[in-house]
Amino acid sequence: MNLMLQIWAGYARLTRRWPGLAAIIPFIPVLALWTAVSEAGLFPRAFFPGPADVVRAFFTLTYKGILPDYLQDSLIRLATGAAVGMAIGIPLGVLIGTSRRAHRICWPVLLFFQAIGDIAWLPILLIWFGFGLTTMTFVIVYTVLFPVVLNTVLGVESVPRDLARAALSLGASRARVLWEVTLPGALPNIITGLRNGLGYGWRALIAVEMIVGTSGIGFMMFDARRAGSTVEILLGMIILGLLWYIVDAWILAPLERATGQRWGLVTS
Amino acid sequence: MSIASDVLRSSKGRVVLGVVAAWALFQLWLTMAAPGKIAAELKGTSEKVNVQIELPFTPERFHVLAFQQYGRVSGTDEHSIELRGVKRTDLRAVARPYWVTAVGPIKEGG
Numbered sequence: 469m470n471l472m473l474q475i476w477a478g479y480a481r482l483t484r485r486w487p488g489l490a491a492i493i494p495f496i497p498v499l500a501l502w503t504a505v506s507e508a509g510l511f512p513r514a515f516f517p518g519p520a521d522v523v524r525a526f527f528t529l530t531y532k533g534i535l536p537d538y539l540q541d542s543l544i545r546l547a548t549g550a551a552v553g554m555a556i557g558i559p560l561g562v563l564i565g566t567s568r569r570a571h572r573i574c575w576p577v578l579l580f581f582q583a584i585g586d587i588a589w590l591p592i593l594l595i596w597f598g599f600g601l602t603t604m605t606f607v608i609v610y611t612v613l614f615p616v617v618l619n620t621v622l623g624v625e626s627v628p629r630d631l632a633r634a635a636l637s638l639g640a641s642r643a644r645v646l647w648e649v650t651l652p653g654a655l656p657n658i659i660t661g662l663r664n665g666l667g668y669g670w671r672a673l674i675a676v677e678m679i680v681g682t683s684g685i686g687f688m689m690f691d692a693r694r695a696g697s698t699v700e701i702l703l704g705m706i707i708l709g710l711l712w713y714i715v716d717a718w719i720l721a722p723l724e725r726a727t728g729q730r731w732g733l734v735t736s
Numbered sequence: 737m738s739i740a741s742d743v744l745r746s747s748k749g750r751v752v753l754g755v756v757a758a759w760a761l762f763q764l765w766l767t768m769a770a771p772g773k774i775a776a777e778l779k780g781t782s783e784k785v786n787v788q789i790e791l792p793f794t795p796e797r798f799h800v801l802a803f804q805q806y807g808r809v810s811g812t813d814e815h816s817i818e819l820r821g822v823k824r825t826d827l828r829a830v831a832r833p834y835w836v837t838a839v840g841p842i843k844e845g846g
Binding site: 531532533534537682718719722726 | 742746748749751752792793796798799801802833834835
């Protein structure tokens with residue numbers, strides 16, 4: 469018991485000094501277990517490769533240009549989908565949040581389509597657009613759109629009406645109230661929606677690439693199944709997790725904190 | 737403005753910016769290095785050329801598919817891909833990937 473406490477204290481000291489380690493240390497037991505099982509030869513190497521095999525596959529695929537190219541394709545698709553999703557979602561969310569009539573008209577439609585999952589659209593999208601970029605972009609935009617719209621509506625509705633009234637009574641135009649009161653107040657929620665939407669979009673992208681893609685990380689993983697290359701499938705899974713961790717923890721979460729602190733409304 | 741200074745102050749922000757800058761520099765280097773990989777024998781006035789693209793490894797399906805957008809892949813061997821009907825204006829794009837070592841005329845009987 470005492471030893472456990474000492475280990476925990478050491479861990480706490482270490483992670484306080486180097487906070488980056490807090491994200492790496494929990495993976496050490498997972499890696500150790502994975503190495504032990506693969507080295508023990510419980511399963512054939514072709515079915516259960518070890519971490520060293522995955523690292524080798526990473527360097528080989530990078531050397532051959534396959535991994536960077538597929539990664540770039542996936543990231544560009546996600547960025548395009550996110551940009552279009554935001555361009556549609558934020559104005560739509562602001563409209564629904566600010567207008568009762570728009571809310572009455574759009575809300576049931578929004579909830580109806582939200583219930584139809586992104587992958588459920590695939591059969592009809594394949595008939596309409598075929599196996600191509602349009603189908604993939606549609607699915608990502610669709611996935612990103614709902615969290616952005618719903619969170620934007622929530623953000624707009626959470627801005628105290630008194631602030632808008634105060635600005636109006638001081639002579640601000642409606643456009644200025646929207647730009648300087650409503651949008652800054654709703655921004656933390658918008659960023660939260662974008663963060664959630666991108667997370668869902670990333671997962672949807674991989675699924676779509678597996679089904680309709682001819683490039684991308686999802687395609688790489690699914691194509692590896694054809695060749696029976698377990699190591700490439702594992703590499704794809706690790707890249708997905710790592711990349712999303714970096715995007716979320718290093719870009720989206722700080723952005724969310726920064727906008728929340730800076731523009732979040734303090735009503736107390 | 738303050739977000740930009742926040743990003744510059746945080747170590748994560750600096751790492752992300754550093755990676756983006758390194759990627760941009762790498763892309764610039766690829767663009768600048770591409771003409772140097774194209775053989776002088778390919779100079780001429782015809783609109784299209786047949787080229788042999790040298791790689792440091794055996795080409796896979798990915799590489800064949802990548803070049804199909806520029807011309808007709810007529811064959812591969814141990815370390816190269818034969819591409820026919822490539823527009824001269826596309827030669828730099830063909831030579832641009834870092835895994836292309838050289839682009840030259842097709843070696844007949846090779």
